Amino acid sequence: MKFPPGFKFGAATSAYQIEGAWNASDKGRNIWDSMIHKNPSIIEDGTSGDVTCDSYHLWREDVQIAHDLGLHFYRFSISWTRILPTGFPNKISKDGVRYYNKLIDELLKKGIEPIVTLYHFDLPLSIQNLGGWTNPLIVDWFADYARTVFLMYADRVKTWVTINEPMIICDFNYNVGNLVPQITEEFLGPFICNKNVLMAHAKAWRIYDENYKEKYQGKISIANNPIWLEAQTEKDEELSERAREFGVGRYSDPIYSKEGGWPPTIEKIMAEYSKKQGFPYSRLPSFTDEEKKLVQGTYDYFSLNHYTSRLVRSARADEDPGLWYISGSRELNLVLEKDPQWPKTDFVYIVIQPEGIRRQIAWLNKRYHNLSILITENGLGTRSSDNYDTGRIHYIRDHLKQILLAIKEDGANIVGYTVWSLMDNFEWMFGQSMKFGLYDVDFSHPLRRRTPRASAHFYRNVIKHHSLDVPHPSHHWDKYRKTYNNGVTIKYSNCFLVLLVLLEHIICKLLLN
Ligand code: NOJ
Numbered sequence: 001m002k003f004p005p006g007f008k009f010g011a012a013t014s015a016y017q018i019e020g021a022w023n024a025s026d027k028g029r030n031i032w033d034s035m036i037h038k039n040p041s042i043i044e045d046g047t048s049g050d051v052t053c054d055s056y057h058l059w060r061e062d063v064q065i066a067h068d069l070g071l072h073f074y075r076f077s078i079s080w081t082r083i084l085p086t087g088f089p090n091k092i093s094k095d096g097v098r099y100y101n102k103l104i105d106e107l108l109k110k111g112i113e114p115i116v117t118l119y120h121f122d123l124p125l126s127i128q129n130l131g132g133w134t135n136p137l138i139v140d141w142f143a144d145y146a147r148t149v150f151l152m153y154a155d156r157v158k159t160w161v162t163i164n165e166p167m168i169i170c171d172f173n174y175n176v177g178n179l180v181p182q183i184t185e186e187f188l189g190p191f192i193c194n195k196n197v198l199m200a201h202a203k204a205w206r207i208y209d210e211n212y213k214e215k216y217q218g219k220i221s222i223a224n225n226p227i228w229l230e231a232q233t234e235k236d237e238e239l240s241e242r243a244r245e246f247g248v249g250r251y252s253d254p255i256y257s258k259e260g261g262w263p264p265t266i267e268k269i270m271a272e273y274s275k276k277q278g279f280p281y282s283r284l285p286s287f288t289d290e291e292k293k294l295v296q297g298t299y300d301y302f303s304l305n306h307y308t309s310r311l312v313r314s315a316r317a318d319e320d321p322g323l324w325y326i327s328g329s330r331e332l333n334l335v336l337e338k339d340p341q342w343p344k345t346d347f348v349y350i351v352i353q354p355e356g357i358r359r360q361i362a363w364l365n366k367r368y369h370n371l372s373i374l375i376t377e378n379g380l381g382t383r384s385s386d387n388y389d390t391g392r393i394h395y396i397r398d399h400l401k402q403i404l405l406a407i408k409e410d411g412a413n414i415v416g417y418t419v420w421s422l423m424d425n426f427e428w429m430f431g432q433s434m435k436f437g438l439y440d441v442d443f444s445h446p447l448r449r450r451t452p453r454a455s456a457h458f459y460r461n462v463i464k465h466h467s468l469d470v471p472h473p474s475h476h477w478d479k480y481r482k483t484y485n486n487g488v489t490i491k492y493s494n495c496f497l498v499l500l501v502l503l504e505h506i507i508c509k510l511l512l513n
Contacts, residue, residue, distance in 0.1 A: 001469035004407060008416035009463045011066065011438060012075035012377055014120035014164065016049045017425040019079060021056030025095035028081035030122040035180045042182070047431035053423060053441050054448045056099060063106045065439055065450050066422060070463040073113035075376060075418055076103070077120035077164065080145055087124030089144040097152050104156050115376075116153065117161040117223065118146055118204065121169065121179070121428075128181050133169060133193040139200045146204035154212040160220035161303050161376060162204045166197040166251050167225055172325040179428060190327045191270075191284045198254050198295050205298035219300030223376050224251050227326065228309035228356030232337070239334055240312040242269070244363060246328030254287065256368040260296030261287050273331045301415065302364060305377035308349060309356035310336040347381035347434060354398035358406045365412055372413050375403065379420035381427065381434045392455040393472065400468055419459060423450055
């Protein structure tokens with residue numbers, strides 16, 4: 001049950017989900033600020049990221065809880081419009097830059113490695129107004145933003161993620177439209193976006209590679225979030241492989257495969273299907289040779305977000321495969337289902353099949369040959385805020401078991417594991433009603449008090465012993481409950497912070513008047 005020496009443990013968050021301070025200083029508006037302010041009812045519980053965990057002010061608390069957990073690294077993201085208020089490099093925000101400087105320095109002071117994601121769903125509104133991820137010019141706009149961020153922080157940040165979950169940004173968004181910016185366009189949207197995201201990632205990767213890699217010995221990649229797709233019956237095996245190529249290959253082959261470019265099978269299927277639909281060209285835009293070369297090989301490790309699995313079967317004759325959040329259901333005439341044996345969770349997208357992570361890793365290693373894999377997200381969402389969260393403990397423990405098996409039995413090179421999330425936060429369309437935190441956050445408390453759940457104690461023990469062979473926190477829960485749930489004392493530093501925030505409010509009011 002021991003993890004290999006050097007295996008690292010971390011936890012993750014993202015800017016819009018935790019920072020709050022949506023209009024602090026000269027921060028520009030992003031798509032979430034704008035859409036939620038216009039129509040708050042799009043979020044299940046009517047909350048927003050306006051304040052959320054208030055990490056813009058409470059970053060010291062975040063670093064402290066990361067330290068209390070014994071994390072080796074903390075993965076957070078940078079808000080594009082906090083650094084570049086207009087979305088473009090004509091203006092760099094001094095306050096924005098200062099904020100992340102403080103956070104990075106404090107993490108390093110406490111011996112925690114910062115892992116930084118450049119883009120985690122919070123597109124500048126200005127860029128969305130110009131077509132967002134479907135405008136090919138975004139490739140250069142993203143490169144400008146990346147260049148600015150590297151310039152500021154590359155001396156201290158050694159692990160980077162360019163873009164988080166392109167499959168969500170493109171397929172999920174344009175097929176289901178159930179995330180901001182709520183634009184559905186199933187024909188070209190997912191595929192143009194797919195290509196632009198890869199190109200934007202590649203440009204940022206090359207900027208880092210050419211200017212910083214040798215000097216700082218850092219690494220950089222893109223965070224993919226494959227859902228493990230498993231054949232329902234033996235006769236669905238070939239179809240499942242196509243589905244994996246559609247879902248995972250389309251976002252990974254162009255970067256990781258020896259040949260570069262789209263998975264050839266998918267390129268062919270898309271060309272034929274587009275023709276059948278009357279398009280005079282393939283809906284999957286092609287790469288020029290130059291573009292293929294630009295994207296191919298732009299990785300230093302594989303960043304894997306993994307949560308769940310689905311079964312694949314072919315659609316029956318009378319059945320419309322419908323539109324799913326991974327493109328390809330119509331083109332491949334397939335249906336994705338949840339196995340009734342896999343436990344359901346409060347989070348509708350997640351059913352629990354821990355073996356899926358091991359199988360996914362084996363598939364990636366077979367296709368792309370011995371990757372160095374960093375699991376950049378894995379975790380469980382619950383509606384209950386009960387701090388005795390045994391479900392989360394089991395989810396994390398069972399996935400870690402499979403990761404150990406992948407390492408020890410399959411020879412996978414997995415270098416670390418990240419829990420989503422360090423603390424409860426703004427879970428996109430579910431708002432604050434879906435909780436992923438190792439720490440509970442009291443959103444009604446002015447200081448957004450953070451309280452460790454049982455899962456935090458469990459994870460801390462795993463990290464401390466570098467092993468899964470640790471007691472279940474139920475043994476000690478009474479003690480923990482007393483210490484943390486009833487006996488929480490507000491620290492002096494917190495009181496000082498409240499005073500500062502109040503003072504800031506008063507000064508702002510006076511200035512505005
Ligand atoms: C993946 C995303 O990266 C993150 O933002 C989200 O909160 C979690 N999954 C849970 O849905």
